[in-house]
Amino acid sequence: MITLDDVRVAVPAIRRGDPEKVLLDDVTLDLAEHRIAVVGANGSGKSTLLRLLNGLRTPTHGTVRVHGHDTVADGKRVRALVGFIFTDPLMQLLMSTPVEDIELSLRSVVPGRSGRMARARELLDERGIGHVAHQSIYDLSGGERQLVALTSVLAVEPSIIVADEPTTLLDLRNRSALEGVFARLEQQVIFSTHDLDFARIADRVLVVDGGRVVADDEPAPALAHYVRLMA
Amino acid sequence: MNVHASLLGLYQPQDGWLFRLGAGWKYLLLLALTIPALVLWQWWFTLASLVLVLALLGSSGITVRRALNIGSMLWILLAILAVYQVVTLRFDQAVTSPGNVLLAVLASRMLTLTTSTPDLLDALAAGLRPLRWVRVDPDQVALAVAIMVRSIPFLLGSFAEVRDAARARGRDGNVLSLIVPAVVGAVAYAQSTGEALHARGVVERGSVDSADPPGRGSVRG
Numbered sequence: 001m002i003t004l005d006d007v008r009v010a011v012p013a014i015r016r017g018d019p020e021k022v023l024l025d026d027v028t029l030d031l032a033e034h035r036i037a038v039v040g041a042n043g044s045g046k047s048t049l050l051r052l053l054n055g056l057r058t059p060t061h062g063t064v065r066v067h068g069h070d071t072v073a074d075g076k077r078v079r080a081l082v083g084f085i086f087t088d089p090l091m092q093l094l095m096s097t098p099v100e101d102i103e104l105s106l107r108s109v110v111p112g113r114s115g116r117m118a119r120a121r122e123l124l125d126e127r128g129i130g131h132v133a134h135q136s137i138y139d140l141s142g143g144e145r146q147l148v149a150l151t152s153v154l155a156v157e158p159s160i161i162v163a164d165e166p167t168t169l170l171d172l173r174n175r176s177a178l179e180g181v182f183a184r185l186e187q188q189v190i191f192s193t194h195d196l197d198f199a200r201i202a203d204r205v206l207v208v209d210g211g212r213v214v215a216d217d218e219p220a221p222a223l224a225h226y227v228r229l230m231a
Numbered sequence: 232m233n234v235h236a237s238l239l240g241l242y243q244p245q246d247g248w249l250f251r252l253g254a255g256w257k258y259l260l261l262l263a264l265t266i267p268a269l270v271l272w273q274w275w276f277t278l279a280s281l282v283l284v285l286a287l288l289g290s291s292g293i294t295v296r297r298a299l300n301i302g303s304m305l306w307i308l309l310a311i312l313a314v315y316q317v318v319t320l321r322f323d324q325a326v327t328s329p330g331n332v333l334l335a336v337l338a339s340r341m342l343t344l345t346t347s348t349p350d351l352l353d354a355l356a357a358g359l360r361p362l363r364w365v366r367v368d369p370d371q372v373a374l375a376v377a378i379m380v381r382s383i384p385f386l387l388g389s390f391a392e393v394r395d396a397a398r399a400r401g402r403d404g405n406v407l408s409l410i411v412p413a414v415v416g417a418v419a420y421a422q423s424t425g426e427a428l429h430a431r432g433v434v435e436r437g438s439v440d441s442a443d444p445p446g447r448g449s450v451r452g
Binding site: 054056076079080083084086088090091092093094095096097100103104105107108111112113116117134136137138152153156 | 241242243244347348349350353377378380381384385388420423424426427428429430431432433435440
């Protein structure tokens, strides 16, 4: 369960004397559903909202709590609970090959390098991408990269997955594959997307506009609201 | 960007003796191959060292073609170095200057082509352990080096993209139009990498193998 209480995020203006830029304002939410989608136009505040959930961004006002842990005061614990998937997996993969990247994730939980490498290969096999274990991350397809990023995040068994537009760089086949993976995950998944069909797999949809949550409902009415907003 | 054509190459597990040799020994071998050539600065010694490093790589199944696949940018740089020395009539320097650069690159590739990043990371962290006395965390330094190695192909690829974009707009003659976007891109990339480290909690969680709790002795403020 994630709770946001009267959250505001603002950044100072570039020019002195100008008002601060508000990225998100007046956000109070309890996020408990298994699948939650966040939709909104570019620059509406979707990414800011998601980044609040694992402490990548801290609120200027208000609090964000994950299973009761404050994202500011207890950031380390929160990041252990919340795995974050970026839009571009290439930005998230820190090592040169998939098996090495997952080994890096496992360093905090599995002792011994050989044990970690074996576990990393197992995890890649389970995900159906064992054949790319020693390939360069730069030589993988977008879908393979996204699956490696997801495997790397899941390796440390977080209880919540937050994904910022995970389908944006994927073709139709890889998007469908990712939808299947998300559907099978036991963890709570909160994701942002521009893909309204993908958003329909959620139990709840939040519509963000101008830094505010303007609709919060089941997929059909929330997405209808969003389509009207964008018309 | 094909990483195989990048400066340091990519580790692919094989059976050769260099693959089985401990990373620490390979670091020593790297120094033993490069330092004498740099100290002596003789064209014949540089050539002999180049042949030796290629022979060592070949003895572990890495072909001359793969060993020398260091990317066109570096070959151009080496050629410029050689031509400059020839123009200034220092013919022996035309071999030693680019030859020693190539030797250092090939000796480094001997390490990176035959050692997985986790092995490199652990060996480097072990070698840097005395730095704990000056409050430097060796695990974090080793991680920084590993990320640097992974970033080289990205940065080279991003420079090539900027060059193509400038060429498409007919501005490839303007050096500033190449440098500024490349630098801005590199800064954005560094920021993204920092965010990824933060999001994945890699630094703060540390390693279960580490003797000290994560963060202790760190250079972080």
